[in-house]
Amino acid sequence: MKKFWGDFHTNMHKNHMDDFDQWVDFAKTMVDFWGPVYYPYRGIPVCEGFRAEGLEPIEETLDAWKVVNDKSQRDDFIIYPSYEWQGNGADGDHNVFFSEFDEDIYLPNTYAELCDILSNKNAIALPHHPGYKPGHRGKNWETHNEKVSPVVEIYSSHGSSEASDADIPLNVHMHMGPRGEEGTVYWALKQGVKTGIIASGDNHKYPAIAGNGYFAVYCEEYDRNAILEAMRNRHTYGVTRSKMDVHFDVNGAIMGSEINAQANNVANIRVEGTNAIKAIEVVRNGICEHTYNYHPIRTLPEAGTVKFKFELELGWGPDRRLFKDICEKWWDVRIHTEGKFHSFQPLWTSPGSDVELLDEQTLTGRIITRKEDDGNGKLSQKNYLTPYIQNQSVIIEIEDDIDNDVVFEIDELSYRIPVRKLLTQSILEAKEEQVAKLLKESFDFDSYYREDPWWHNAYKFVIHKASLDSKYTVEEQYDLGDLERDTDNLMIKVIQYNGDIAWTSPVYINK
Structure with a gap:
């Protein structure tokens, strides 16, 4: 299918x-x-x-x-x-x-x-x-x-x-x-x-x-x-x-199916996430009865080629209470690897942005982020996470030698980041020179006893910690054992370390 x-x-x-x-x-x-x-x-x-x-x-x-x-x-x-x-x-x-x-x-x-x-x-x-x-x-x-x-x-x-x-x-x-x-x-x-x-x-x-x-x-x-x-x-x-790839079936019948029980009933689970998978819950009749827990990576391969995913998130920026006319920013992005890109997934929160692969080794994008000045309940990203800002993200999958670097060109600045570093930590950068210029021109403001005025009003980007494919790809088999009632329902919930969740439709198993 x-x-x-x-x-x-x-x-x-x-x-x-x-x-x-x-x-x-x-x-x-x-x-x-x-x-x-x-x-x-x-x-x-x-x-x-x-x-x-x-x-x-x-x-x-x-x-x-x-x-x-x-x-x-x-x-x-x-x-x-x-x-x-x-x-x-x-x-x-x-x-x-x-x-x-x-x-x-x-x-x-x-x-x-x-x-x-x-x-x-x-x-x-x-x-x-x-x-x-x-x-x-x-x-x-x-x-x-x-x-x-x-x-x-x-x-x-x-x-x-x-x-x-x-x-x-x-x-x-x-x-x-x-x-x-x-x-x-x-x-x-x-x-x-x-x-x-x-x-x-x-x-x-x-x-x-x-x-x-x-x-x-x-x-x-x-x-x-x-x-x-x-x-x-x-x-x-x-x-x-994010759009995780989730497959779930019982005895080969895919999610949502209604089937008759067999002598042995086995659920098959396959997930390719967009971030390291933290847990998969098996839920029977509305109650979690088993959890597969997955632990973060502690050691990296000593050498060789690795495949990994990471998220680039851009946004934040000047406080709209102070800078009422500054509501959006265009970002020019170029990412180069000596290996090759496998995939990318845009997670846009408003229209206008675009990314594309120039070739197997180069991804470019022109991305717009927006920020509102109030908590209007009908904003485009109206949810429990970030109701006031419309950051933009791209999830990227690369295959490269673990000892190589990935080059990020964000606007006028260039960052060469080792693959090993991407796999062990996130990278947070702020456009501090830009905000310093903005504060000086707008308010003749250039000194303070703490850094808040600059940091709070700076555009920022985060390269979230990357995950190896062995951490975002999971296969499991679950033996249902005896049914609890005339018709059991069985589904799974997938939880990633970045907080993204997936829920499957149940399979319905009749005695």
Whole structure:
């Protein structure tokens, strides 16, 4: 089977319709298919002096919905016309996706009514941020329809709905929180609910923002109906940020499958991460029952060729409270190795950046980083990690002799860094001369008893510590033993040392 990446949660408002083409261009750089989820809600007056979220005038919704349908009809990129449904809030928010074009937009008051409508259409309705309190925009699993809603969004810019004690919080939208128990994904699996797993952005500014979630689909071909059918079969997994390559099956049946138990039932796990893998949790019926722990490298090879990955992250910069007009910076990047590049993966948080391989030994890029001056909840990188800045990153894989150097040319400066050093530590550099000049020109400021004014306002970049391929590539086999109930569900969670996480859809095993 082939694998394709998607983002099924970019909230488009009426005022975004003119930006549709630009959003498509950015989505195409980050994912293979996209769902531009129209958001037909706004704050409306319900009594004098008080507003609450509710449906916008239907005329405005229909006008925008026509744009979404028209703009989604492309030959070069798969786009699913989609919209957000909230109803009366009792059953949780769901995003509706159509494979066909020119469908009507349906806004009934209850989830049951929505399922009745969609059951006769080539469409799905996927719950998101389920971890909030059921009845208050969290997912009500008691009314769940697994045919209409085959997968659930475990992670987005809101945070994690994995479990009430998950390591990633669900705290960006404090008015909807805090996270409860009965809406979470692991709670549903404990109750025997059948659902697959994805992650997606819930962005309100750009699609496919790194750090807000992507998901992968395993299917036979790049076709809109094939992808939607694979999602109905739950052949999916979600990631928080970087696109790990994850394979998980039980007795050869891939993630999302429903199978009958055999005499011996074995789960096969293969992961190629983007950073050293810290742990893989095996989760049965919503409870972690085994953890594979992996330890950081302590000794390097004495000599020879090594393959490794590292992340180059650029950004930070002047405090917008002091420098209100400085909101972005262009970086010129050139990286040269005496070995060869194997791959690179951009993790853009806003449009405009580009990297390319000139040849096997040289990578170049022109990258833009941005910084806002307030905590606007709808910023492009609205998540629990960095709500105010839009740093940019690239994950790079190189094969080279361990005794060679990698040359980084960042703007006007050059850094020659030994491969051995990359494998043992991160490298942090600041553009101190630039910020010194800026402070002098702006405020005639050039001395202070501490370094804060310069460091706090300097653009910086980090070459994060590299990982050997033996640390980001893992294969395991797990013997399930006896089943616990008539139908067990088994999934894995992958945790990297850089904090990136992946969750697979469960395999369902019947006695």
